[in-house]
Amino acid sequence: MLQQLFTPSVQHTLDLIGIFVFAISGALLAVRKNFDVFGIAVLAEVTALGGGLFRDLIIGAVPPAAFTDLGYFLTPLLAALLVFFLHPHVERIQTGVNVFDAAGLGLFCVSGTTKAYEYGLGLTASAALGLATAVGGGVLRDVLANEVPSLLRWDRDLYAVPAMVGATMVVLCIRFDALTTVTSGIAVVTAFVLRLLAMRFHWRAPRAWNRRSTVREEEPAKATA
Amino acid sequence: MLQQLFTPSVQHTLDLIGIFVFAISGALLAVRKNFDVFGIAVLAEVTALGGGLFRDLIIGAVPPAAFTDLGYFLTPLLAALLVFFLHPHVERIQTGVNVFDAAGLGLFCVSGTTKAYEYGLGLTASAALGLATAVGGGVLRDVLANEVPSLLRWDRDLYAVPAMVGATMVVLCIRFDALTTVTSGIAVVTAFVLRLLAMRFHWRAPRAWNRRSTVREEEPAKATA
Amino acid sequence: MLQQLFTPSVQHTLDLIGIFVFAISGALLAVRKNFDVFGIAVLAEVTALGGGLFRDLIIGAVPPAAFTDLGYFLTPLLAALLVFFLHPHVERIQTGVNVFDAAGLGLFCVSGTTKAYEYGLGLTASAALGLATAVGGGVLRDVLANEVPSLLRWDRDLYAVPAMVGATMVVLCIRFDALTTVTSGIAVVTAFVLRLLAMRFHWRAPRAWNRRSTVREEEPAKATA
Numbered sequence: 001m002l003q004q005l006f007t008p009s010v011q012h013t014l015d016l017i018g019i020f021v022f023a024i025s026g027a028l029l030a031v032r033k034n035f036d037v038f039g040i041a042v043l044a045e046v047t048a049l050g051g052g053l054f055r056d057l058i059i060g061a062v063p064p065a066a067f068t069d070l071g072y073f074l075t076p077l078l079a080a081l082l083v084f085f086l087h088p089h090v091e092r093i094q095t096g097v098n099v100f101d102a103a104g105l106g107l108f109c110v111s112g113t114t115k116a117y118e119y120g121l122g123l124t125a126s127a128a129l130g131l132a133t134a135v136g137g138g139v140l141r142d143v144l145a146n147e148v149p150s151l152l153r154w155d156r157d158l159y160a161v162p163a164m165v166g167a168t169m170v171v172l173c174i175r176f177d178a179l180t181t182v183t184s185g186i187a188v189v190t191a192f193v194l195r196l197l198a199m200r201f202h203w204r205a206p207r208a209w210n211r212r213s214t215v216r217e218e219e220p221a222k223a224t225a
Numbered sequence: 226m227l228q229q230l231f232t233p234s235v236q237h238t239l240d241l242i243g244i245f246v247f248a249i250s251g252a253l254l255a256v257r258k259n260f261d262v263f264g265i266a267v268l269a270e271v272t273a274l275g276g277g278l279f280r281d282l283i284i285g286a287v288p289p290a291a292f293t294d295l296g297y298f299l300t301p302l303l304a305a306l307l308v309f310f311l312h313p314h315v316e317r318i319q320t321g322v323n324v325f326d327a328a329g330l331g332l333f334c335v336s337g338t339t340k341a342y343e344y345g346l347g348l349t350a351s352a353a354l355g356l357a358t359a360v361g362g363g364v365l366r367d368v369l370a371n372e373v374p375s376l377l378r379w380d381r382d383l384y385a386v387p388a389m390v391g392a393t394m395v396v397l398c399i400r401f402d403a404l405t406t407v408t409s410g411i412a413v414v415t416a417f418v419l420r421l422l423a424m425r426f427h428w429r430a431p432r433a434w435n436r437r438s439t440v441r442e443e444e445p446a447k448a449t450a
Numbered sequence: 451m452l453q454q455l456f457t458p459s460v461q462h463t464l465d466l467i468g469i470f471v472f473a474i475s476g477a478l479l480a481v482r483k484n485f486d487v488f489g490i491a492v493l494a495e496v497t498a499l500g501g502g503l504f505r506d507l508i509i510g511a512v513p514p515a516a517f518t519d520l521g522y523f524l525t526p527l528l529a530a531l532l533v534f535f536l537h538p539h540v541e542r543i544q545t546g547v548n549v550f551d552a553a554g555l556g557l558f559c560v561s562g563t564t565k566a567y568e569y570g571l572g573l574t575a576s577a578a579l580g581l582a583t584a585v586g587g588g589v590l591r592d593v594l595a596n597e598v599p600s601l602l603r604w605d606r607d608l609y610a611v612p613a614m615v616g617a618t619m620v621v622l623c624i625r626f627d628a629l630t631t632v633t634s635g636i637a638v639v640t641a642f643v644l645r646l647l648a649m650r651f652h653w654r655a656p657r658a659w660n661r662r663s664t665v666r667e668e669e670p671a672k673a674t675a
Contacts (some may be wrong), residue, residue, distance in 0.1 A: 030377070036430035038385045039377030053283075058503075060512035062285035067350040074349075087433050124524075125517040139594070144364070146373045148596045152480070152489030160488045205486035208537050255602070261655035263610045264602030278508075287510035292575040299574075312658050369589070371598045 011111065016075050018107040021100030023048035023079035024090065026141045028097070030080075031087050033145050037080075043141055044080040045073070051136030055112050055129050059119035098199060102162075106192035109134035109163035110184050113170040123171040130167035135160060154207045158198035161205070166191030236336070241300050243332040246325030248273035248304035249315065251366045253322070255305075256312050258370050262305075268366055269305040270298075276361030280337050280354050284344035323424060327387075331417035334359035334388035335409050338395040348396040355392035360385060379432045383423035386430070391416030461561070466525050468557040471550030473498035473529035474540065476591045478547070480530075481537050483595050487530075493591055494530040495523075501586030505562050505579050509569035548649060552612075556642035559584035559613035560634050563620040573621040580617035585610060604657045608648035611655070616641030 026047025030040040049066040056064035066072050083090050090097065112133025116126040135151050138159075142149040150156045169187040173179040197203070251272025255265040274291040281289035291297050308315050315322065337358025341351040360376050363384075367374040375381045394412040398404040422428070476497025480490040499516040506514035516522050533540050540547065562583025566576040585601050588609075592599040600606045619637040623629040647653070 031433045033373070033377075034379060034432060035377045036379035036432050038430055039379070040433065042377060042385075057282055057507055058513055058517060063283055063344070063346055063350070067283060067346055067354065070347065070349055073353060084433050119513070121513055121517055122520065124520055125513070128523060129517065143368060143593060143596075144374060144377065146368075146371065146596065148483070149594060152483075152485045152492060152594065154484060154486035154489070160492075205488055207484060207486050208481045208490065208534050256658045258598070258602075259604060259657060260602045261604035261657050263655055264604070265658065267602060267610075282507055288508055288569070288571055288575070292508060292571055292579065295572065295574055298578060309658050368593060369599060369602065371593075371596065 014107050015111065016071055018104035019048040019072060019075045020079050021104045022137050023076035024083060024097050025101050027080045027083035028087065028090060029141060029145055031083060037084055040084055041077055041080040043144060044076040046144060047137045047141040048076040049137065050140035051108060051133040054136045055116060055133045058129060059116055059121065061119060102192050102195035105134050105163050105195055106166055106188040109166040109191055110170055110188050113167045117174055123175060127167040127171045130170065131160065131163050134163040154204060158203045158205060162191040162194035162198065165194055239332050240336065241296055243329035244273040244297060244300045245304050246329045247362050248301035249308060249322050250326050252305045252308035253312065253315060254366060254370055256308060262309055265309055266302055266305040268369060269301040271369060272362045272366040273301040274362065275365035276333060276358040279361045280341060280358040283354060284341055284346065286344060327417050327420035330359050330388050330420055331391055331413040334391040334416055335395055335413050338392045342399055348400060352392040352396045355395065356385065356388050359388040379429060383428045383430060387416040387419035387423065390419055464557050465561065466521055468554035469498040469522060469525045470529050471554045472587050473526035474533060474547050475551050477530045477533035478537065478540060479591060479595055481533060487534055490534055491527055491530040493594060494526040496594060497587045497591040498526040499587065500590035501558060501583040504586045505566060505583045508579060509566055509571065511569060552642050552645035555584050555613050555645055556616055556638040559616040559641055560620055560638050563617045567624055573625060577617040577621045580620065581610065581613050584613040604654060608653045608655060612641040612644035612648065615644055
């Protein structure tokens with residue numbers, strides 16, 4: 001068993017911030033898709049809690065934290081309410097939302113990896129599950145909204161790589177017995193800054209080698225929808 | 226631990242009725258989507274059992290009831306067969322199906338909430354999970370059929386609210402130590418009647434405040450598909 | 451508890467082969483959908499491990515094998531890399547891929563059924579879960595790619611039936627106390643050959659009886675997409 005990564009109250013506050021900003025992104029997509037107020041609330045909950053729920057089911061931590069901590073459940077509702085009443089303003093501050101979302105990505109990849117390791121998974125599996133924790137909510141959000149998950153699309157800025165780097169730093173720290181509040185804080189910040197840079201400079205991942213040669217191109221309308 | 230909400234055989238019969246009517250709705254969507262007989266069976270199973278399966282995974286009741294009770298598994302197949310051979314007639318009685326579906330909604334939100342509480346969840350979490358039990362199968366049905374879940378769409382009559390009301394009544398009864406067969410029966414009937422009224426008078430939930438001002442409208446063809 | 455179906459190392463090798471060929475099919479779909487390299491890796495992992503993950507969550511085998519066996523996790527990445535660099539060649543050998551995929555279907559329906567029974571499920575439930583193990587990854591693949599699962603579509607050659615037959619043979623063998631390496635090998639081969647025949651002769655399942663009479667037809671463009 002690891003030492004607690006952060007003091008419980010700090011960890012909890014950071015979790016709530018991550019949940020809140022992810023919920024904002026879910027609620028905004030719901031508004032764009034023309035969902036009603038319940039659709040906004042559902043998409044906020046799913047986006048914010050989906051990744052952690054998946055992680056907890058995998059490691060056998062049932063009932064998952066999302067259902068035992070009232071704050072985890074109520075925070076997305078607050079985000080949904082804010083978006084419901086203020087969404088033109090929320091959209092105007094889209095940059096701010098993206099920055100918070102990047103912070104959530106950094107926090108969740110680190111806390112997800114740590115929790116998976118605490119529950120006995122190996123290092124590689126812990127990093128994979130940390131990545132899944134960080135990106136899972138967004139994938140569920142897009143599936144429910146009937147869109148291709150933006151995680152998978154080549155025309156979006158890098159999202160998985162920063163989380164992978166953060167998760168990898170955590171398992172390396174564990175491997176070399178150097179996981180402390182400081183080093184995991186560095187992992188959070190690294191993932192966060194990488195994501196910010198990816199958005200700023202539109203870093204993208206390559207598509208399959210030479211793919212135009214034999215494969216039918218998706219029509220542009222769909223590829224950029 | 227609560228007392229058993231209903232006598233086991235009554236509870237079981239009510240569950241099977243709820244499963245059956247949910248399965249009918251899944252099978253009918255499969256017919257409309259032009260699926261083959263196996264697609265019809267799969268969509269019937271998923272719609273009928275998906276919500277309870279999700280609940281059982283969350284509370285750690287594994288293997289879930291859907292895999293331990295043969296009746297739960299076979300009932301959707303019966304519904305699929307009926308729809309396969311008789312679907313023009315089943316469609317003609319769409320109103321009847323909607324009434325049964327409303328009954329299933331009422332039953333599942335109450336039984337889901339109660340089961341979640343029996344497994345140790347808090348009151349708010351139990352109500353949330355009861356709601357998820359009631360609506361989860363329909364969401365999975367729509368995701369598999371590659372449609373936007375009708376739960377989320379503003380142009381459908383209220384569906385989540387009746388289940389929320391039913392689940393809330395159950396947790397209030399638990400809170401004030403008044404959960405009996407009678408009070409939970411009242412919760413079932415309330416959710417059922419609210420859903421009927423929502424269909425009759427086309428009650429709908431609002432979309433985001435003032436949303437036309439800055440957000441791109443989905444094209445009508447899609448919004449009403 | 452059953453005797454081990456195969457010797458552990460043989461079982462493990464067969465599992466890895468099944469995982470590899472399923473991962474190839476996921477990676478190829480990702481290329482066709484124009485996903486980037488991470489999308490290719492994610493779809494390879496999900497296709498290869500999704501069915502087994504679902505089975506393990508249902509039977510309570512947590513953490514699932516996909517997260518405890520490093521080979522299970524790395525094999526899909528290898529498949530993704532191969533497709534990333536070589537996909538024109540991989541596509542040219544599409545027939546070969548289909549044959550391997552059929553082999554994976556046969557292996558997974560048998561091993562899924564056996565594992566479910568070992569964890570205490572009934573015969574019917576074990577067969578159903580074996581079927582879900584075999585087809586689950588492909589369904590998740592199609593959902594993430596925002597397509598109607600090819601499992602459900604009438605215009606695809608039979609896929610579920612061979613797996614059903616294999617799973618049914620296993621539970622009949624268990625029922626009559628005749629499950630040995632030989633009989634389960636026969637079940638694998640039967641499912642495998644049935645799937646090959648279904649592809650060769652384009653066997654398809656019927657759609658709902660007389661369905662044109664009252665139901666709106668999906669436009670052909672969508673039905674054959």
